[in-house]
Amino acid sequence: MAKKPPPPSEDEIQRALAGEALPGDDQLDRRLRPESFGDFVGQDDLKRNLQLYIQAARARKEPLDHVLLSGPPGLGKTTLAGIIAREMGAGFRSTSGPALERPADLVGLLTGLEPGDVLFIDEIHRIGTVVEEYLYSAMDDFKIDVVIDKGPGARAIKIDLKPFTLVAATTREGLLTGPFRSRFGIPEKLAYYGPEDLVRIVRRSAGILGIEVDDAGAMELARRARGTPRVANRFLKRVRDVAEVRRAGTVTAEIAGEGLAMLGVDERGLDRMDRQILDALRKHGGGPIGLKTIAVTVGEEEDTIEEVYEPFLIQGGYVQKTPKGRRLGPAGYQVLGVKPPKEEPGLF
Ligand SMILES: Nc1ncnc2c1ncn2[C@@H]1O[C@H](COP(=O)(O)OP(=O)(O)O)[C@@H](O)[C@H]1O
Ligand SMILES: [Mg+2]
Structure with a gap:
């Protein structure tokens, strides 16, 4: 019998509320995960595009173009990767950026693929630079150059791969290099749900x-x-x-x-960390202040704030991102019950 996981810590609860998956809790995700486009609610444009591309690829008996799914945590990227494989009638292999540290990790995975397989790489923005470059030729023409031996005896051999589809997911599309991003024939963004x-x-x-x-x-x-x-x-x-x-x-x-x-979730769906972030901005005169200052003030990592909390705060008008840093938005002032400063005509 599976051991019951320990109760989540306060920190883990915060992250789960913001959409991140908890290690012991992904059973729930799996149980509730839609298995077909028919079950996948919303994101109509994205679904229509993907279904069309899949239909065309199947008719040509070719693997689907490489897909990049970007958007905040919890919106259905992993779910879609599975659906794509199923609708293509393809095998599904899954890994993540942080797990691909050395080129050898990637080579083993790629050479093990069957024709048409979907290779899902989660958190693709966390992949190592060297590994990323290996992936280029694999994505472009299903070949990889592997260097055998070190020193004077070293030689490169080309390995042919079976045609496959890379489906990559990221919460931070902006961190991908241009050359990498351009290799995905099907880039799709997931939006927050109404x-x-x-x-x-x-x-x-x-x-x-x-x-x-x-x-x-x-x-x-x-x-x-x-x-x-x-x-x-x-x-x-x-x-x-x-x-x-x-x-x-x-x-x-x-x-x-x-x-x-x-759970500490208020009327608008803001949780404790959201409110702490708004409070940090208020303490600094409404901003603009740097992400680092916010991170230090609320005691959370910059990455987590930027990937998990900020997208929702920004899209709801609670926080604004400006070239000079973050500042409170109109909705943020409203939550805090503070009047916005006068010197910003036209904004409020
Ligand atoms: N469009 C959707 N329709 C129904 N359930 C969804 C949808 N998108 C996500 N979910 C649910 O939310 C959970 C998280 O989705 P997931 O694909 O793991 O998100 P991500 O990989 O983007 O973090 C899934 O288990 C699924 O139950
Ligand atoms: Mg996921």
């Missing part, structure tokens, strides 16, 4: 998990899930516990509200 799509996702997940949710309860979870399916699913799982303790058979808006309050 409340209606999230309601559908909550309903779907509730059905799978056998949880009863009424309309207002589903809407409450959807509205506060910061546009992120993974967050909506986590909320659902948590408020089910509240419903059980209250001996309520159904997750209502009231039960949902109580559960979310326990």
Whole structure:
């Protein structure tokens, strides 16, 4: 029997709420993961594009062009990679940027691919520079140059690979080099989900998990899930516990509200770390201040703030990114109950 994972730490809860997967919790992700485009809610343009490309590739009996999926955590990148492989009728191999440290790690993986396989590399922006260059020729013409031996006896041999499709995911597309990015024939960005799509996702997940949710309860979870399916699913799982303790058979808006309050999630879906970030900006006169200053003030890593928290804060108008640094946006001032400074006419 699998050992029960230890309860998550405060830090892990924060990250999970922002959409990051928790190590012990990815079972939930897997259970709720859509397996076909039909089950994959929303992202209509992206789905239409992918379905068209897949249809065309299948008709030509060729592997699909390489795909780059970018967007904040929890929006469905890993899910889509699996769906692409399934719809192509292809095998699926999966790894991640940090796991590909040395070229040898990559070579072993590439030479093991069957014709048409989908190779999924998560967090592709974390791949080593040398490994990245190996990947270029593999992506361009399904060949890699491998250097055998060291010193005077060293020689390069070319290894032919089976044609394959690289599906890469990243939360930080901006960190990819131009030459790397241009090698993906199908670059797609995932956008935050609207409340209606999230309601559908909550309903779907509730059905799978056998949880009863009424309309207002589903809407409450959807509205506060910061546009992120993974967050909506986590909320659902948590408020089910509240419903059980209250001996309520159904997750209502009231039960949902109580559960979310326990998680430190406010009316707008902001959690403690979000509010700490806004508070850090307020302490510095509303900004602009550098990411580093924010990181030090809230005690979180710069990368995490930039990848996990900021995209939502920026898109909601809570934070603005300017050439001089981050500053509070109109919605940020509203949350803090502080009046924005006067000298910015036209902004508010
Ligand atoms: N479009 C969607 N429809 C339904 N569920 C989704 C959708 N996108 C994501 N999910 C759910 O959210 C979870 C996280 O998705 P995932 O693909 O792991 O995100 P990412 O790889 O972008 O971090 C999945 O387990 C899935 O249950
Ligand atoms: Mg993922």
